[in-house]
Amino acid sequence: MSPSRRSPAATGNLLYAQSGGVTAVINATAAGVIEAARGKGVKVYAARNGILGALREELIDTSKESAAAIAALRHTPGGAFGSCRYKLKSLQDNRAEYERLIEVFRAHDIRWFLYNGGNDSADTALKLSQIGKALGYDIRCIGVPKTVDNDLAVTDCCPGFGSVAKYTAISTLEASLDVASMADTSTKVFILEVMGRHAGWIAAAAGLAGEGADAPPHLILFPENAFDEAAFLAKVKATVERVGWCTVVASEGVRNAAGQFLAEAGTRDAFGHSQLGGVAPVLAALVKAKLGYKYHWALPDYLQRSARHAASQVDAEQAYAVGKAAVDYALAGMNAVMPVIVRTADAPYRWKIEPAPLAKIANREKKMPKNFISRDGFGITAAARRYLAPLIRGEAPLPYGKDGLPRYVRLKNTAVTKKLMAFGR
Amino acid sequence: MSPSRRSPAATGNLLYAQSGGVTAVINATAAGVIEAARGKGVKVYAARNGILGALREELIDTSKESAAAIAALRHTPGGAFGSCRYKLKSLQDNRAEYERLIEVFRAHDIRWFLYNGGNDSADTALKLSQIGKALGYDIRCIGVPKTVDNDLAVTDCCPGFGSVAKYTAISTLEASLDVASMADTSTKVFILEVMGRHAGWIAAAAGLAGEGADAPPHLILFPENAFDEAAFLAKVKATVERVGWCTVVASEGVRNAAGQFLAEAGTRDAFGHSQLGGVAPVLAALVKAKLGYKYHWALPDYLQRSARHAASQVDAEQAYAVGKAAVDYALAGMNAVMPVIVRTADAPYRWKIEPAPLAKIANREKKMPKNFISRDGFGITAAARRYLAPLIRGEAPLPYGKDGLPRYVRLKNTAVTKKLMAFGR
Numbered sequence: 031m032s033p034s035r036r037s038p039a040a041t042g043n044l045l046y047a048q049s050g051g052v053t054a055v056i057n058a059t060a061a062g063v064i065e066a067a068r069g070k071g072v073k074v075y076a077a078r079n080g081i082l083g084a085l086r087e088e089l090i091d092t093s094k095e096s097a098a099a100i101a102a103l104r105h106t107p108g109g110a111f112g113s114c115r116y117k118l119k120s121l122q123d124n125r126a127e128y129e130r131l132i133e134v135f136r137a138h139d140i141r142w143f144l145y146n147g148g149n150d151s152a153d154t155a156l157k158l159s160q161i162g163k164a165l166g167y168d169i170r171c172i173g174v175p176k177t178v179d180n181d182l183a184v185t186d187c188c189p190g191f192g193s194v195a196k197y198t199a200i201s202t203l204e205a206s207l208d209v210a211s212m213a214d215t216s217t218k219v220f221i222l223e224v225m226g227r228h229a230g231w232i233a234a235a236a237g238l239a240g241e242g243a244d245a246p247p248h249l250i251l252f253p254e255n256a257f258d259e260a261a262f263l264a265k266v267k268a269t270v271e272r273v274g275w276c277t278v279v280a281s282e283g284v285r286n287a288a289g290q291f292l293a294e295a296g297t298r299d300a301f302g303h304s305q306l307g308g309v310a311p312v313l314a315a316l317v318k319a320k321l322g323y324k325y326h327w328a329l330p331d332y333l334q335r336s337a338r339h340a341a342s343q344v345d346a347e348q349a350y351a352v353g354k355a356a357v358d359y360a361l362a363g364m365n366a367v368m369p370v371i372v373r374t375a376d377a378p379y380r381w382k383i384e385p386a387p388l389a390k391i392a393n394r395e396k397k398m399p400k401n402f403i404s405r406d407g408f409g410i411t412a413a414a415r416r417y418l419a420p421l422i423r424g425e426a427p428l429p430y431g432k433d434g435l436p437r438y439v440r441l442k443n444t445a446v447t448k449k450l451m452a453f454g455r
Numbered sequence: 456m457s458p459s460r461r462s463p464a465a466t467g468n469l470l471y472a473q474s475g476g477v478t479a480v481i482n483a484t485a486a487g488v489i490e491a492a493r494g495k496g497v498k499v500y501a502a503r504n505g506i507l508g509a510l511r512e513e514l515i516d517t518s519k520e521s522a523a524a525i526a527a528l529r530h531t532p533g534g535a536f537g538s539c540r541y542k543l544k545s546l547q548d549n550r551a552e553y554e555r556l557i558e559v560f561r562a563h564d565i566r567w568f569l570y571n572g573g574n575d576s577a578d579t580a581l582k583l584s585q586i587g588k589a590l591g592y593d594i595r596c597i598g599v600p601k602t603v604d605n606d607l608a609v610t611d612c613c614p615g616f617g618s619v620a621k622y623t624a625i626s627t628l629e630a631s632l633d634v635a636s637m638a639d640t641s642t643k644v645f646i647l648e649v650m651g652r653h654a655g656w657i658a659a660a661a662g663l664a665g666e667g668a669d670a671p672p673h674l675i676l677f678p679e680n681a682f683d684e685a686a687f688l689a690k691v692k693a694t695v696e697r698v699g700w701c702t703v704v705a706s707e708g709v710r711n712a713a714g715q716f717l718a719e720a721g722t723r724d725a726f727g728h729s730q731l732g733g734v735a736p737v738l739a740a741l742v743k744a745k746l747g748y749k750y751h752w753a754l755p756d757y758l759q760r761s762a763r764h765a766a767s768q769v770d771a772e773q774a775y776a777v778g779k780a781a782v783d784y785a786l787a788g789m790n791a792v793m794p795v796i797v798r799t800a801d802a803p804y805r806w807k808i809e810p811a812p813l814a815k816i817a818n819r820e821k822k823m824p825k826n827f828i829s830r831d832g833f834g835i836t837a838a839a840r841r842y843l844a845p846l847i848r849g850e851a852p853l854p855y856g857k858d859g860l861p862r863y864v865r866l867k868n869t870a871v872t873k874k875l876m877a878f879g880r
Contacts, residue, residue: 052636054629079639108632114640196859203860204479204761207533211477214504215539220757238860311733331753332645336629340764342859422859434621434767434847435628435663 042141044360046092047077047084048176049147049154052109053190054197054338055349055426056176059146060110061103062353063174064092068100070361075138075446079112081145081154085127085453087134089446102439104350105428107338110441118154121161128161130453135162135169137449142360146174146353149182152368153392159366172356173368173388176349178335180231183394184386185370187421189352190335192345195235196422197330197337198224198279202239205328206246206277213275219266219317220277221327222247223310225334227283229398230254232334235418236279237410246277249408251313253283254398257292258407262313263320265408270323284309339436343424348381355383379420467566469785471517472502472509473601474572474579477534478615479622479763480774480851481601484571485535486528487778488599489517493525495786500563500871504537506570506579510552510878512559514871527864529775530853532763535866543579546586553586555878560587560594562874567785571599571778574607577793578817584791597781598793598813601774603760605656608819609811610795612846614777615760617770620660621847622755622762623649623704627664630753631671631702638700644691644742645702646752647672648735650759652708654823655679657759660843661704662835671702674833676738678708679823682717683832687738688745690833695748709734764861768849773806780808804845 046063048056060076067074076090077083083090090111092100103110118127135143145155152173162169175182180191202222209220224232230252240246248269251257269276284292293309310327317325348371355369367385374380402414410418429437471488473481485501492499501515502508508515515536517525528535543552560568570580577598587594600607605616627647634645649657655677665671673694676682694701709717718734735752742750773796780794792810799805827839835843854862 048636052633082639106632107629109636112639113636115637116640199860200764201758201762203863204532204763205757207531207863208477208757208761211473211534211538212540214507214537215541217757222758238858308733308736326756327754328756328758329752329754330758331751332630332633332642333626333647333753333755333758336633337626338629339625419858423857424859425855430850432848433663433844434769434849435624438628438632 042139043073043075044142044144044357045075045077045084045089045135045140046144047080047146048109048111048113049080049145049151050113050115051178051335052107052113053176053178053335054107054193054341055189055346056146057103057106057108057110058346058349059174059176059189059353061100062350063144063357064100066354066357070357072361075140076111078443080114080116081118082114082116083112084131084134087137087448087450087453089138090443091446094444095441099439099441102437104346105338105426105436106438107336111443117150118157121157128157129165131158132162132165132167132169133450136167138446141169143169143171144174144356144360145171146176148177148179149391149393149395152388156366156388156392170360170363170365172360172364173391174352174356175368175370178225178232179229181229181395183391183396186373186381187371189345189349191231192342192348192421193337193340194225194232194334195238195418196342197334197340198232198236199238199422200340201330202236202247202277202279206239209275209277216324217326218270218275218323219325221310221313221325222277222279223282223308223327223329224279226253226281228253228395230281231398233279233281234398234402234410234414235422237414238418238422244273247279248273248276249278250410251278251280251284251408252403253281253285254403255407256287257284259316261407263316265406266317267321278313280309280313282309339428341426342422343426344379344421346426351383359385376416376420379423467564468498468500469567469569469782470500470502470509470514470560470565471569472505472571473534473536473538474505474570474576475538475540476603476760477532477538478601478603478760479532479618479766480614480771481571482528482531482533482535483771483774484599484601484614484778486525487775488569488782489525491779491782495782497786500565501536503868505539505541506543507539507541508537509556509559512562512873512875512878514563515868516871519869520866524864524866527862529771530763530851530861531863532761536868542575543582546582553582554590556583557587557590557592557594558875561592563871566594568594568596569599569781569785570596571601573602573604574816574818574820577813581791581813581817595785595788595790597785597789598816599777599781600793600795603650603657604654606654606820608816608821611798611806612796614770614774616656617767617773617846618762618765619650619657619759620663620843621767621770622759622765623657623661624663624847625765626755627661627672627702627704631664634700634702641749642751643695643700643748644750646735646738646750647702647704648707648733648752648754649704651678651706653678653820655706656823658704658706659823659827659835659839660847662839663843663847669698672704673698673701674703675835676703676705676709676833677828678706678710679828680832681712682709684741686832688741690831691742692746703738705734705738707734764853766851767847768851769804769846771851776808784810801841801845804848
């Protein structure tokens with residue numbers, strides 16, 4: 031890897047923006063960025079609602095926040111400055127947007143841009159570094175990894191994933207203890223639906239809840255495999271007959287052999303629309319219709335990716351570390367790179383941060399290796415356990431108030447005075 | 456209150472059974488029972504799968520478990536000996552079942568029976584104490600309170616409720632931070648469905664997540680109020696327009712003006728059955744159809760009542776205390792009573808345990824006071840906050856393993872040798 035290095039920009043401000051779906055630890059990355067920059071005497075602006083804030087010139091002056099508030103970001107879920115789902119078009123299709131960003135950077139003396147997101151964001155940061163050069167504006171663009179989906183290329187894992195993995199493993203374990211208690215007269219099949227539209231990383235993490243044929247989860251349904259109804263029903267039946275009950279963890283992205291999402295195949299809501307999400311209720315109906323078992327299902331949705339109260343310490347530390355490294359790289363004059371996590375040992379788990387070129391990350395997607403899924407398609411392998419186990423280790427510290435709730439911070443988010451005309455009017 | 460007191464039974468064994476839906480802390484009650492009995496030299500048998508284990512003579516010898524294993528019950532969710540949903544018929548309809556229980560008690564020298572459950576279980580314990588007397592068998596029956604629904608009469612609150620309340624408040628807070636971050640371009644309305652088919656205690660607890668018109672949850676839907684679609688939509692719309700987003704917490708038991716559960720009104724699954732549970736997707740579809748907002752919804756189901764990882768310390772302490780008190784009452788010769796929680800002060804919160812006659816608890820249901828719901832029907836009042844706030848305080852201690860998972864115990868559950876013929880053959 032050969033990230034381009036130039037001499038550090040002498041002075042200026044640093045802009046940090048959050049992108050895409052937020053996580054339990056993306057604010058830990060923000061804390062890493064702001065604390066590292068403060069340590070070097072560099073002012074950090076944050077874009078309100080991600081890249082949209084940069085386009086709209088809606089910037090937040092983080093120097094107005096106390097050190098305690100910034101430190102508290104380290105344990106506060108969600109996106110403290112707002113995020114957005116907004117993908118910039120290609121340079122060809124909407125060069126004006128890129129030029130606007132450079133215009134905003136120029137107006138506020140932004141010399142470093144840190145974009146905290148997934149592969150789309152890596153692409154945006156890469157393009158911005160290119161157009162900056164074309165327009166003669168010296169800007170260093172650093173991508174900062176974030177995604178619960180764990181699908182970024184190059185990096186060994188993505189900050190945000192370890193915590194949703196831990197939440198999922200704990201929830202699978204706890205709900206299974208409940209089901210096991212009640213199975214004699216009540217629920218025999220429990221189905222937990224987890225995020226993962228294209229890759230089964232989160233579903234796979236549920237496998238950490240137990241090991242061996244009789245331990246939950248008894249079946250994991252991955253988006254990587256076409257749903258085989260007969261095999262699914264046979265395994266659920268065999269599990270209930272052997273164990274007395276059965277826990278299924280299903281990725282939201284499970285598809286049938288025709289490639290349709292199971293969650294959308296055939297069900298209609300009260301208004302005649304196709305079913306509004308939920309592969310779990312579809313599977314539950316199938317189990318009831320074909321096997322007659324009493325079931326329950328759960329769909330934690332946003333609860334899983336915002337559950338800072340069950341965050342992984344490894345994940346929280348990595349999230350902070352990539353933020354700090356991004357500032358180090360930027361101030362050292364690097365451009366178009368991302369700090370990635372490199373695993374140097376499985377047991378004991380060791381990792382370090384290294385820069386990797388955005389060109390190798392932008393718009394790519396890391397699939398789960400085929401050898402992570404067991405032969406019958408319903409479980410994880412020893413290789414998957416070796417990879418996943420370290421990522422959920424440790425309990426990230428979290429202060430609670432006397433009221434019994436976590437002490438999450440709410441920033442002041444003081445706006446920076448605008449200097450430009452509104453964009454696109 | 457005047458629980459009947461007789462002289463203590465001189466010797467014999469104590470039988471403990473868990474009943475109905477389990478909780479994050481019912482095993483803390485089991486730990487309280489077993490540790491207190493051990494302290495007095497009394498052997499504790501546990502019924503496998505609740506009262507069914509007693510009918511089937513499937514008893515577990517808890518003396519085979521180490522002190523460490525019993526201590527670990529204090530932090531292990533689910534029902535360690537199995538529970539069941541099985542309501543004994545009335546004495547008139549099935550006297551044979553009651554006589555069988557006495558027969559099993561006699562065979563195993565059971566002199567004290569502790570039944571850990573809700574109002575049905577209180578009724579069973581009461582009837583058993585009566586039939587014991589009628590059959591000339593000296594048995595002391597104690598009800599031990601447990602239910603996430605918080606609907607037991609006499610007691611100020613029910614062990615199990617405080618923890619699901621805390622989980623719900625934390626989850627509401629966390630998911631709302633997520634929604635707030637994304638609302639500019641993505642989800643504007645988030646709907647969290649919680650347990651509570653007949654009473655809105657759990658939904659009300661979500662109100663602890665925030666205070667004031669702009670803090671989440673912005674709407675709570677209670678089963679106590681008929682669903683008013685127009686008022687609901689108007690408040691969601693006003694909230695989104697004012698705050699930018701909206702969090703709704705809905706009790707699973709929300710009904711329309713005709714008394715039908717919203718979760719069952721009108722929706723059909725792939726097999727033509729009425730919708731398989733879930734008021735949240737029904738509300739989400741309504742919001743989308745009538746207001747056009749992007750939504751997400753979550754249905755944590757068993758996750759909420761098994762979430763020992765987010766349990767309330769007050770709840771865990773009370774769960775343990777009622778178990779210990781039940782043994783004290785039984786060995787002191789009391790009969791047909793339940794240890795109940797008496798609140799002696801709101802701030803600072805103080806409570807004590809007292810015996811109350813089962814006759815005042817059996818088959819009754821405590822409704823949420825009308826003055827706990829705000830005037831517009833969508834929030835909680837200051838009176839509700841005063842009642843609820845202490846119940847989620849403190850974080851119940853929980854040891855984690857090096858693997859990042861809670862160290863939940865699995866008991867050996869050694870069977871006691873049967874002495875009788877099988878029942879009902």
